Amino acid sequence: MDEKEGKGKVGVKELSPIDVYKLLPKTNCKECGEENCMAFATKVVNREVAIEKCPPLLTKEHEKAYKQLKEMLKPAIKEIVIGVGDKAVKIGGKLVMYRHEFAYFNPTAIAIDVTDEMSDEEIMNRIKRTEQFNFEYIGQTLKLDMIAIRSTSNDPEKFKVTVKKVVENTRLPLILCSLNPNVLEAGLMAAPKARPLLYAATKENWKDMAELALMYNCSLTVFAPNNLKLLRSLAKTLLEYGAEDIVLDPGTFPSDGLADTLNNFTMIRRAACKRGDELFGFPLIGVPMTAWVDRGEAPEEIAKWREAYLAGLLITRFADVVIMHSVDGWSLLPPVVLRQNIYTDPRKPVAVEPGLKIFGTPDENSPVMFTTNFALTYYTVASDIENAKVNAYLLVVDTEGIAVDSAVAGRKLTAEKVADAIKASGVESKVKHRKLIIPGKAARLSGEIEELSGWQVLVGPRDSSDIPKFLQEKWQTQA
Amino acid sequence: MPEKKKEEETFGLKLSPRLLELLAKLQEIELEDFEMNVGDLEIWLQPGAVAAPTMALPKIAAPAKAKPATIIETDFIPPIETYPGKVVEVKLGATKSEGGTRGKSLVIGGETTPAFYTFERPTLHPPVVTLDVFDMEVPLAKAVKMHVKEVLGDPAAWAKLAVEKFGADMVTIHLITIDPLVKDVSPKDAVKTVEAVAQAVDVPLVIGGCGDPVKDADVFAEITETFAGERFLISSLTRDMDVERCAKFVKKNGHVALSFTPMDLNLARELNRRLYDFLPKEDIVMDLTTAALGYGLDYAFTNMERARLAALMGDPELAHPMSSGTTNAWAAREAWLKMAPEWEPRELRGPLWEVTTALTLLLAGVDLFMMMHPAAVKTLKDVTKQLTNARSGNADRLVEWVSAKV
Numbered sequence: 103m104d105e106k107e108g109k110g111k112v113g114v115k116e117l118s119p120i121d122v123y124k125l126l127p128k129t130n131c132k133e134c135g136e137e138n139c140m141a142f143a144t145k146v147v148n149r150e151v152a153i154e155k156c157p158p159l160l161t162k163e164h165e166k167a168y169k170q171l172k173e174m175l176k177p178a179i180k181e182i183v184i185g186v187g188d189k190a191v192k193i194g195g196k197l198v199m200y201r202h203e204f205a206y207f208n209p210t211a212i213a214i215d216v217t218d219e220m221s222d223e224e225i226m227n228r229i230k231r232t233e234q235f236n237f238e239y240i241g242q243t244l245k246l247d248m249i250a251i252r253s254t255s256n257d258p259e260k261f262k263v264t265v266k267k268v269v270e271n272t273r274l275p276l277i278l279c280s281l282n283p284n285v286l287e288a289g290l291m292a293a294p295k296a297r298p299l300l301y302a303a304t305k306e307n308w309k310d311m312a313e314l315a316l317m318y319n320c321s322l323t324v325f326a327p328n329n330l331k332l333l334r335s336l337a338k339t340l341l342e343y344g345a346e347d348i349v350l351d352p353g354t355f356p357s358d359g360l361a362d363t364l365n366n367f368t369m370i371r372r373a374a375c376k377r378g379d380e381l382f383g384f385p386l387i388g389v390p391m392t393a394w395v396d397r398g399e400a401p402e403e404i405a406k407w408r409e410a411y412l413a414g415l416l417i418t419r420f421a422d423v424v425i426m427h428s429v430d431g432w433s434l435l436p437p438v439v440l441r442q443n444i445y446t447d448p449r450k451p452v453a454v455e456p457g458l459k460i461f462g463t464p465d466e467n468s469p470v471m472f473t474t475n476f477a478l479t480y481y482t483v484a485s486d487i488e489n490a491k492v493n494a495y496l497l498v499v500d501t502e503g504i505a506v507d508s509a510v511a512g513r514k515l516t517a518e519k520v521a522d523a524i525k526a527s528g529v530e531s532k533v534k535h536r537k538l539i540i541p542g543k544a545a546r547l548s549g550e551i552e553e554l555s556g557w558q559v560l561v562g563p564r565d566s567s568d569i570p571k572f573l574q575e576k577w578q579t580q581a
Numbered sequence: 582m583p584e585k586k587k588e589e590e591t592f593g594l595k596l597s598p599r600l601l602e603l604l605a606k607l608q609e610i611e612l613e614d615f616e617m618n619v620g621d622l623e624i625w626l627q628p629g630a631v632a633a634p635t636m637a638l639p640k641i642a643a644p645a646k647a648k649p650a651t652i653i654e655t656d657f658i659p660p661i662e663t664y665p666g667k668v669v670e671v672k673l674g675a676t677k678s679e680g681g682t683r684g685k686s687l688v689i690g691g692e693t694t695p696a697f698y699t700f701e702r703p704t705l706h707p708p709v710v711t712l713d714v715f716d717m718e719v720p721l722a723k724a725v726k727m728h729v730k731e732v733l734g735d736p737a738a739w740a741k742l743a744v745e746k747f748g749a750d751m752v753t754i755h756l757i758t759i760d761p762l763v764k765d766v767s768p769k770d771a772v773k774t775v776e777a778v779a780q781a782v783d784v785p786l787v788i789g790g791c792g793d794p795v796k797d798a799d800v801f802a803e804i805t806e807t808f809a810g811e812r813f814l815i816s817s818l819t820r821d822m823d824v825e826r827c828a829k830f831v832k833k834n835g836h837v838a839l840s841f842t843p844m845d846l847n848l849a850r851e852l853n854r855r856l857y858d859f860l861p862k863e864d865i866v867m868d869l870t871t872a873a874l875g876y877g878l879d880y881a882f883t884n885m886e887r888a889r890l891a892a893l894m895g896d897p898e899l900a901h902p903m904s905s906g907t908t909n910a911w912a913a914r915e916a917w918l919k920m921a922p923e924w925e926p927r928e929l930r931g932p933l934w935e936v937t938t939a940l941t942l943l944l945a946g947v948d949l950f951m952m953m954h955p956a957a958v959k960t961l962k963d964v965t966k967q968l969t970n971a972r973s974g975n976a977d978r979l980v981e982w983v984s985a986k987v
Contacts, residue, residue: 200890202883219986239875254984279983301983305652312648327976331657339653359974360967364944365700372660381655392979394987405987407933411960414937418882418944427987431923432930435915436874436937443879444941478877485914 119143121174125167127158146175148449149197149207178375179422180384181208182321182347184248184299185275191247193349193422194385199375202448209445211423212413212438213248213277215391218255218264225264229272231429237438240477241454244438250301250425251289253280258288265292277301277425281325283310290318299323299349299423301387308336312343320347323387327353328362330369337381349423350382354389356396356412363388364419371420385422388413394427406433413437417444451503452477458527459484462493469577470529471539471562471569472497474515476505483566490570495532499523506543517550524555539577541566661701664893668692668900669862670706671837673751673814673949674785680810680835684783687750689866689948690902695889696946697968704969708943710950710958711751711787711814712743713908716774717758722917724931725953736774737781744782747955748962753787753816754778759800760791768803775804779811787814787839787951794822802830809834814949816904817841817868820852828859839904841868844877844884846891850898866949867901873913874938881905882945889946902948910938911953932956940964 123143134155136142145151153159153171160168181195191211198204214232216225229249237244251268253261261280268276269292276298278289286300297318302325303311315322322345326333330352337348352366353359367386373379390412394405410433413424417440428434446452456475461484473483475498487494499519501509509515524530524538538557540548542564552559563572670691675681691705716736721729728747732739736754743749754775758766779786788804790797801815816839818827831838840856842848849869856865869888872881885903892900910916916934919927935957939950943961952958 200883200886201879202887217986252983254986256984281980281983304980308652309650325980327979328974329976330659331655332652334657335652335655338655339649339651342653343648353974353976353979355974355979357967357974358972359976359979360964361697361699361969361971362973364697364968368698369659369700373657377660389982391987392982395982395985397987403929407929407956407960410933411936411940411964414940415944415964418941431920432926433933435924435930436933439875439915440878440937440941443875443877444882446879448879448883482876 117147117174119147122146122153122171125171125174126156127164127167129158131158133157146171149205177207178378178383179371180347182349182385184211184277184297184321184423185273186295186297187273189273189275190297191275191423196371196375196420196422199371199420201444205447205449206445208422210417210421210441211247211275212434212441213250213423213425214246214429215250215252215279215425215427216264216268217252218257218260220264222267225267226271228429229268229274233272233274235429235431235434235438237435239439239442240452240481242442244442246434246438248275248277248423250277250279253282253285253289256280256282256285258282258285261285262288262292265289269293269296275299277323277423279425281307283307283314286311287314290314290320294318297321299387301325302351303336303340305332305336308339309343312340312345315340315345315347316343321349322347323349323351325351325353327351328355328359328366330366333370334381337384341381348384349387350384351387351389354392354412354416356390356393356408360412360415364415367416367419367421386420388416388421388424390416391425391427406430409433410437414440417441453503454480454498456498456500456523458529459496459498461487461496462491464493464495464532466532466534468493468495468533469539469573470495470497470533470535470537472499472520472523473541473566474499474501474504474506474509476501476503476509479505479566483569486566486569490573492570492573494573495529497523497527497529497538506541510544510547515544515547517547517554520547520551521554524557539572659700662694664693664895666891666893666895666897666900668889668892668902668948669865671863671866671902673709673812673837673866675810675812675835679812681808681812682779682783683785683811685785686812687785692889692946693893695886695893696944699968699971706948707965707969708948708950708961709750710748710952710961711753712747712749712958713753713755713789713951713953714739714743714778715755715757716771717764719757721953722911722931724917724928725911727928728955737777740778740782744784747958749784749958751785751787751814751949752778752782753789753951755789756800757791759796760793761796762793763791765796768800771800772803772807775808779808785812785814787816789816794819798822798827801827805830805834805836808836811835812837814839814866814904818852818856820848824852824855825859828856832860832864837864837866839866839868840901842870844870844872844880846884846888846899849888850896853898853901862897862901865901866904867899868904868906871905871907871909871938871942873910873916874934874941875913875915878938878941882941885942885945885947903946904949904951905939905942905947906951907935907939907942907947907957908951908953910935936960 126139128139130138134142177195177197179194179196192208195207216228232246235246278298279301280286300320300322302323324336355363370382374383390409393408397405406428414437453475454477501514504514536557539560539562545561548559668690672688674683674686688706694701714736718733740752756771758764759771814837818838819841840852869884888899916931932954935954939961
């Protein structure tokens, strides 16, 4: 759709390093850490480094160029910071509508709710579970990000006390939720410098909400369920009013109205990314917890299940922040893993550090295997070896994050690389044998590897799940 | 147990026998109510206490520029596009009047907009679901097995259960026994299995091979001929098969080919081009490979999304309905493995893993889902219905979530 829809400014994909280079001071001073301005420009275009890393550009002399560059590099969706300190979250900052067009930045922030009518114990318990949620996944720790405090009492005092309790017990950024400005103000008074996201300005209360956002320097959600004309009008009004950091909520309908929800999210994102609509160039908030509201007599598991898949749909369709109620691991894990998947950079294969990995307590007779540094391959192989409880060395060869078969075909995995990796790893001083088990999918390299490394090659299984069997049948008889 | 290993690979279900034993020892949790109720819920908003937010706030320093006193009205023009390309429509299954014996036939494809951009155009043919049925006992995740344990080893009964109880639009009969490394059952015997399934249910069928390019071709040849005119979906034709031979018997006997390639749009185009020499476009569905949630779903999603957008932009070689082996979600360890207590119960985590995989790909444009768990199937069908026969939600009451006591 790029070709058809590229009606706004120069698309991020079309931006070339030359466009950036032209506006740089061209001093080649290396103060940014790059060899020259052109190298710096390339990194800027790839969003690997911010232009602020160029000290000369920030001087008075280059002010105009700096502003031009800022404008040129501005994301279609404004980046907004919620909270303060090291736990603050960034949302938005999207450059493109489809992740394959470039990459998505700033993973969807996930907030867990508490209310001002929950018991102290329940609030503490939910904060604890939110903070302690963590899942180790291909070398990363997946976490939850925020606490949303809802006023179910509509009592400013109650809300104030609850906000106070929450900020005393967590540094996670907050979303303060009430449509009553007096309630929100009371909450803000309990956390005047916390810079929470305010939820929400509506057609009834927008002016008071805007005042609060200005007074406390907060971002403000605009809420107009299934009414994009109103949503857009409110965004315009609030911008004119002086609010700068806006988050858009077109409403999350959990069942009836779900089609409207996905359509609205999609139209907003397309209007911003493909048509340059600045009034819609803001992050989107989704509320999967609406699944709880119409639960009726159904068991909690149903609400958790529906909330989880709604979160998944919204993460796929452009939500920058979501509010959820369930704190159950089984229902949070799928959306959290999905978020990680959708927000990986499609330009860069997911890779792990190359080098020698040790499993169990290998000795001088233990098997030596190799695999590539493609993260999915590595973690699958590693977990298969772990599950088999064998003592072994695994040499991770740098294939620039490409899987075995593609790396062999694309010459990212060669006999030279394997031979060099053996030398560099020091494995030759760790084992007395010289037998290397190679992946079945790299079988065609066996002759060359033997020649270059001097090691004898054993062609291993094509799938790492067969490693235990292979070791049992082939290694133990050989060794 | 080399035989077992091979089976596990075939299904992408890498469950070790030890784990299966553990699964078997676990007490089951009752999921039946939960499955049946998901779709039957009525909207029921809890009346919350939302006060009219009218009270004035303290005055703040005078602004530099006049602040608006009323809402500045602007318009919103939906960003509608037109697309030069269109996905071909493919008919699966044939009724008596169409030359087969099925009770119904299904049409998939025909998209002229990205998936569920219903603000541009309503969905022409909603995606359909085909449930897996195996012709022998296979290792299955406990969460799946508990629903089908009565019919394991009886594909006809299994197919009946899939259609009558789990709401399958189609049934996939996986001919595992034909694998030379498993039982090496003859094409004639495979025909008998298909015959039994075709007798038991009258939905369109998918014929799944064992993955051996030579044996699959031999078995497919026999089946396509025996069931000529049925428009079965032959799963799959791959690059390492005798493409010409396979495409010819699919065409001659009136079936549909599933063109399968490993996550690479160029390879998909290449295989489709080879098929075009023998098959009309309307006889090809493509499968670009489904990786599980957490195991490369991002690649699968983006690959499919790119294929669909390319088709709409006029690339004819990718303008085919897409199939997804969503069952691959169960290859993810997180879908079936017993984990630390905070991630349990896996009986819920597993099917949610499958449905998250399915819904993500639903939004990429998949037309045909190959699935396994009844709760995942039910949810996918419910969501699809919500997105196609859209009913509006109650916007006035949606605000109440803010103050709802849940």
